[in-house]
Amino acid sequence: MARLTLIHPDDATGDAAKVLAALPVKLNIFRMLAHAESCVLPQVRLGTAILSSLDLGHRRRELLILLVARIEGGTYEWRQHVPIALGVGVPQAQIDAIEQANLADNAFDDEAFDNAERALLAFGKQVIEAVRVEDSVFTEVRRHFSEREIVEAILAIGFYMTMARLTEVTETDLDPASGMTVFDSLQPRDTSA
Secondary structure, three states, X not given: OOOOOOOOHHHOOHXXXXXXXXXXXXXXXXXXXXXXXXXXXXXXXXXXXXXXXXXXXXXXXXXXXXXXXXXXXXXXXXXXHHHHHHHOOOOHHHHHHHHHOOOOOOOOOOOOOOHHHHHHHHHHHHXXXXXXXXXXXXXXXXXXXXXXXXXXXXXXXXXXXXXXXXXXXXOOOOOOOOHHHHXXXXXXXXXXX
């Protein structure tokens, strides 16, 4: 049971009420976030941008989110994002490799990943664990990714570190995996047809 009350959408006020009303699924993570009424809308907007507008791409973003969940112990995020990762084309072998990774290592040498993904995961691991990134790791990620993609990766990591802390500290009750429904609702629609 959550350490704090999950705000019911009917009891929410202000921006929290607007955010909860607009969601296709009233996930507990958003019901917990609704306590921070002045922050809920900017936080959800940032999350929406991360899930829908990155040059980094959906697959690589999901690899980073799963890495955050694995390192931070973000059970809630893992449950929601494994289906999203599969839905955007991340192979099960890559999900398994992240789940089973020896986190004492500084490299992701599993053959499930290509060189760019290995560089991104090594970069992500250092961002998560050390804040600073060794020159050799930064040089390698720079070989594969644009400056925009690198900054997007840092922002995605930071966002999901925050969300993992929110759910873990408050012991937010796990929802059934509905992340793909939320993800699908955030994608731009082709209105030209």
